[in-house]
Amino acid sequence: MQKKFDPKTFQLGYLALGTPDIDRTKDHYLKLLGMTEVSRGDDGSVYLSIGYNHHDLVLRPTKQKALLHVGFQLRPHISVNDLAREARDLGFAADVKTDSQPGLGELVEVEAPGGLPIQFYSAMEASSTPGFKQTGASPMRLGHFAVISPEGDKLISFFRDFLGFWYTDDIGGIANFFTCNREHHVINIVKVPESRIHHIAFELRESSCHPIAADAMRAAGVNLLWGPARHTAGHNLASYHHDPDKVMIEFYTDMDTFIPELGMCEPRPWHDHLPMKPRSWGPHEVNVWGLEFGYNLAAG
Numbered sequence: 001m002q003k004k005f006d007p008k009t010f011q012l013g014y015l016a017l018g019t020p021d022i023d024r025t026k027d028h029y030l031k032l033l034g035m036t037e038v039s040r041g042d043d044g045s046v047y048l049s050i051g052y053n054h055h056d057l058v059l060r061p062t063k064q065k066a067l068l069h070v071g072f073q074l075r076p077h078i079s080v081n082d083l084a085r086e087a088r089d090l091g092f093a094a095d096v097k098t099d100s101q102p103g104l105g106e107l108v109e110v111e112a113p114g115g116l117p118i119q120f121y122s123a124m125e126a127s128s129t130p131g132f133k134q135t136g137a138s139p140m141r142l143g144h145f146a147v148i149s150p151e152g153d154k155l156i157s158f159f160r161d162f163l164g165f166w167y168t169d170d171i172g173g174i175a176n177f178f179t180c181n182r183e184h185h186v187i188n189i190v191k192v193p194e195s196r197i198h199h200i201a202f203e204l205r206e207s208s209c210h211p212i213a214a215d216a217m218r219a220a221g222v223n224l225l226w227g228p229a230r231h232t233a234g235h236n237l238a239s240y241h242h243d244p245d246k247v248m249i250e251f252y253t254d255m256d257t258f259i260p261e262l263g264m265c266e267p268r269p270w271h272d273h274l275p276m277k278p279r280s281w282g283p284h285e286v287n288v289w290g291l292e293f294g295y296n297l298a299a300g
């Protein structure tokens with residue numbers, strides 16, 4: 001059952017990826033996504049900004065590609081210490097850190113089920129950020145991510161029951177969509193017995209930017225894996241490509257707007273279901289236009 005309280009967080013802030021070739025991977029995000037390097041850590045990490053936040057993406061040198069951690073911003077009435085205490089009360093390890101990374105004064109890192117470190121913070125520096133570039137796809141923001149977890153049910157419970165996220169849809173019970181704001185999904189938890197990132201999604205300015213992004217990818221020799229086309233769950237117009245480490249990146253626009261007070265998405269002419277309430281889509285109901293995936297999206 002959905003608990004009757006607002007989510008403790010209101011947006012996804014950043015992701016940290018481990019990469020075996022940080023220069024090559026960084027180049028992709030700088031040149032093809034128009035991000036800017038704003039800071040460098042003692043461990044070789046680089047902090048990349050889309051334009052406003054101090055960072056939206058962290059890359060750190062590792063032997064193999066990895067999802068290192070994710071960051072969510074807390075609602076103003078919940079402090080880092082509140083979150084730490086409530087997490088510990090439920091038996092989760094929670095470590096409050098001060099000045100552990102540039103741009104963030106204080107955060108608490110909680111080990112979520114499946115070993116996913118999630119960082120919660122109240123404020124991120126934005127005073128010295130670089131501004132938006134108009135290079136490559138130039139997304140506006142990081143919107144959501146999908147994670148494959150062998151502890152899917154426990155991770156779902158963490159987001160739904162502890163953090164208060166709203167369930168908005170699932171596909172075949174495998175891909176499970178949750179939100180903490182008015183976008184249809186902020187996290188997609190893929191229940192498969194593996195542990196890795198499935199994809200990271202950046203919102204483009206508007207739908208006419210999809211071909212601009214695709215042309216920029218093509219000019220750099222990067223093929224799209226699928227799309228642009230319209231999904232069922234979330235109804236976002238989406239395209240996918242691989243970064244140099246074969247981490248799947250989604251560009252999207254036109255995501256459904258979830259109305260938690262009504263438990264439904266704002267009606268749209270392209271909805272086959274009115275009202276568009278959370279539902280379990282069939283495993284092959286991935287696309288509203290009947291396109292076949294040339295790529296196995298479930299496999300990431």
Ligand SMILES: [Fe+2]
Pocket residue numbers: 144146188199201250
């Ligand atoms: Fe997505």
